[in-house]
Amino acid sequence: MEEKKILDDLKKKFTEKILESSVPFGDLTIVIAKDALLEIVDYLRKTPCEFKMLLDLTCVDHAGRTPRFEMVYHLLALADRQRLRIKLSVAEDDLRVESLTPIWKNANWLEREVYDMFGIRFQGHPDLRRLFMYDGFEGHPLRKDYPLRKRQPMIPLRK
Amino acid sequence: MSTRIQKDARPDSLLLNMGPSHPAMHGAVRIMLELDGERILNSEVEVGYLHRGFEKQCESRTFFNLLIYTDRLNYVSPLINNVGYVMTIEKMLGLDVPERAQYIRVLMSELSRISDHLTCLAAMAMECGAFTVFLYNMKAREFIWDVIEATTGARMTTSYIRIGGVRADLQSDYQASVQKAIQETRKVLKDVHGLLDKNKIFLNRTRDIGSMTPDGAVAWGWTGPALRSTGIAYDIRKAFPYLVYDRLEFDIPTGERGDNYDRYMVRMKEMDQSLRIVERCLAHLPKSSAALMAGGIEPTDAIKISRTKKARTYIRLSPNLEGAEKAVYKDILADDDRTVLPAKEDAYTTIEGLISHFQYFMKGHGIRPPIGETYFSVEGGNGEVGYYIVSKGSDKPYRLHLRAPCLPLLAALEELIKGRYVADVIPTFGSMNIILGELDR
Numbered sequence: 001m002e003e004k005k006i007l008d009d010l011k012k013k014f015t016e017k018i019l020e021s022s023v024p025f026g027d028l029t030i031v032i033a034k035d036a037l038l039e040i041v042d043y044l045r046k047t048p049c050e051f052k053m054l055l056d057l058t059c060v061d062h063a064g065r066t067p068r069f070e071m072v073y074h075l076l077a078l079a080d081r082q083r084l085r086i087k088l089s090v091a092e093d094d095l096r097v098e099s100l101t102p103i104w105k106n107a108n109w110l111e112r113e114v115y116d117m118f119g120i121r122f123q124g125h126p127d128l129r130r131l132f133m134y135d136g137f138e139g140h141p142l143r144k145d146y147p148l149r150k151r152q153p154m155i156p157l158r159k
Numbered sequence: 160m161s162t163r164i165q166k167d168a169r170p171d172s173l174l175l176n177m178g179p180s181h182p183a184m185h186g187a188v189r190i191m192l193e194l195d196g197e198r199i200l201n202s203e204v205e206v207g208y209l210h211r212g213f214e215k216q217c218e219s220r221t222f223f224n225l226l227i228y229t230d231r232l233n234y235v236s237p238l239i240n241n242v243g244y245v246m247t248i249e250k251m252l253g254l255d256v257p258e259r260a261q262y263i264r265v266l267m268s269e270l271s272r273i274s275d276h277l278t279c280l281a282a283m284a285m286e287c288g289a290f291t292v293f294l295y296n297m298k299a300r301e302f303i304w305d306v307i308e309a310t311t312g313a314r315m316t317t318s319y320i321r322i323g324g325v326r327a328d329l330q331s332d333y334q335a336s337v338q339k340a341i342q343e344t345r346k347v348l349k350d351v352h353g354l355l356d357k358n359k360i361f362l363n364r365t366r367d368i369g370s371m372t373p374d375g376a377v378a379w380g381w382t383g384p385a386l387r388s389t390g391i392a393y394d395i396r397k398a399f400p401y402l403v404y405d406r407l408e409f410d411i412p413t414g415e416r417g418d419n420y421d422r423y424m425v426r427m428k429e430m431d432q433s434l435r436i437v438e439r440c441l442a443h444l445p446k447s448s449a450a451l452m453a454g455g456i457e458p459t460d461a462i463k464i465s466r467t468k469k470a471r472t473y474i475r476l477s478p479n480l481e482g483a484e485k486a487v488y489k490d491i492l493a494d495d496d497r498t499v500l501p502a503k504e505d506a507y508t509t510i511e512g513l514i515s516h517f518q519y520f521m522k523g524h525g526i527r528p529p530i531g532e533t534y535f536s537v538e539g540g541n542g543e544v545g546y547y548i549v550s551k552g553s554d555k556p557y558r559l560h561l562r563a564p565c566l567p568l569l570a571a572l573e574e575l576i577k578g579r580y581v582a583d584v585i586p587t588f589g590s591m592n593i594i595l596g597e598l599d600r
Binding site (some may be wrong): 024025026052053054055058060061072073074078079081083085089104105106108109110113117127129130132134141142146148 | 195206207212214215216218219250251266377378379380382391393398399470531532533535536543545547549557558560562566567570571573600
């Protein structure tokens with residue numbers, strides 16, 4: 001399915017939930033309202049283009065801008081060979097985002113990573129713990145206000 | 160502090176740690192097993208032992224500087240990581256790369272892919288007791304790494320693929336050494352097929368073990384050989400052709416059952432296809448202008464001449480820079496003085512060259528992609544190696560995120576080994592080719 005058709009179709013279906021759509025550098029991109037994530041993703045997965053695979057999800061910290069955080073999802077339609085980027089804004093005082101774990105299994109680890117690095121709280125995640133950093137680590141290292149060379153005290157050995 | 164598995168474990172079951180440092184775990188990964196006898200009731204994988212803050216580090220390095228970090232992601236095929244990163248920047252800049260450089264990139268990518276698969280299968284077979292296969296594969300990999308070493312000057316930390324092209328042209332005797340590597344690899348592949356394909360011990364440990372359904376693989380976000388082993392013929396080289404892959408003939412091998420054996424077989428067949436691509440590349444590689452270089456003068460002489468008049472002849476560069484002389488520059492690097500380093504001859508003898516050289520490395524100048532964000536991916540040894548880069552117009556990335564193909568593979572391990580025996584963990588883990596450098600970043 002062509003890029004324009006996908007966008008038109010989505011805009012028709014979710015008029016108010018799609019805040020913006022563009023094709024920067026040839027990447028199909030939509031910006032959606034935060035509360036519509038599950039609904040839109042579920043629709044995209046089933047009809048009509050079948051974005052069946054969650055390639056990646058990550059977060060960007062636009063420090064100094066409101067809303068501060070931006071979640072970025074990359075979906076892939078295997079049959080149509082089409083990628084789609086979904087973005088949504090997350091305010092600093094409300095870090096909750098719906099979890100995609102009920103839909104995609106790999107969302108589990110990816111969301112744990114984003115929680116670890118940015119502190120986004122995923123609602124409905126079965127096991128939201130840090131993925132790379134250790135328990136007892138303070139702060140979220142990929143946030144812009146976390147200094148590159150900050151050191152944290154060693155934690156005692158596990159018993 | 161307790162882990163999930165400790166909380167949920169049955170009181171009569173045994174908890175066992177595999178790793179983080181275990182002879183059969185190549186890399187530091189910890190698998191916690193809840194056992195009933197030798198049967199795995201539940202498991203939990205813990206990663207992060209090799210986390211080096213790649214993404215955070217990149218935010219404080221310029222686009223040129225951070226190339227070296229990409230070598231250290233998937234350290235058995237660093238050239239493919241280079242290609243992925245560099246092409247993401249080129250996509251933002253809209254750079255046209257010369258055809259010869261594109262062919263060289265394909266050639267190096269495919270050689271890296273073969274070395275990646277050889278390493279994976281070597282380790283997997285060794286852990287199943289087939290030490291001969293390990294030695295054979297390492298032998299073949301040595302010939303491939305000889306070519307890589309002669310071309311890039313390094314075995315692992317290559318940093319050879321540069322924004323706009325490649326660092327230096329191929330060595331003059333590359334044809335012979337690549338042919339040698341192809342021959343040796345073919346011989347080894349034939350031997351390995353003979354040793355493993357119908358080997359009962361190997362079959363018992365791999366057939367129908369660690370099976371994944373096609374739907375399951377898609378839901379887990381698997382790509383690369385692991386996805387293809389379930390029967391889905393998705394390969395970025397065909398689905399979203401980049402470089403000159405659309406001009407080269409090759410097939411996408413697929414499996415049927417998605418088990419350890421199919422993952423082994425898909426990797427073996429993929430190496431055949433990669434060898435085919437390498438042969439095609441050798442045949443189609445556009446001619447180099449290297450003949451012009453004969454009779455170059457020493458840099459000190461050139462500087463002397465340039466004080467009074469324009470130096471017309473080529474300069475003999477130091478052996479470290481061999482292959483990057485001005486004559487071959489246009490074959491291997493894009494013609495764009497904002498994003499590509501000027502030829503050394505120009506930097507030595509002309510004021511314009513010196514200024515562009517200086518500006519290239521000066522803080523706040525150098526490569527500055529336009530404001531925006533992009534995602535680009537290439538087919539790595541394990542699957543889709545994707546880079547998501549956000550640029551705010553400066554010479555450093557505002558955010559750089561790597562889509563590591565290993566992460567969804569390892570995340571699915573808990574599901575694959577559930578209800579199996581402890582011994583099944585090893586070939587399942589081995590067939591996935593988990594590279595912690597790339598996973599933990």
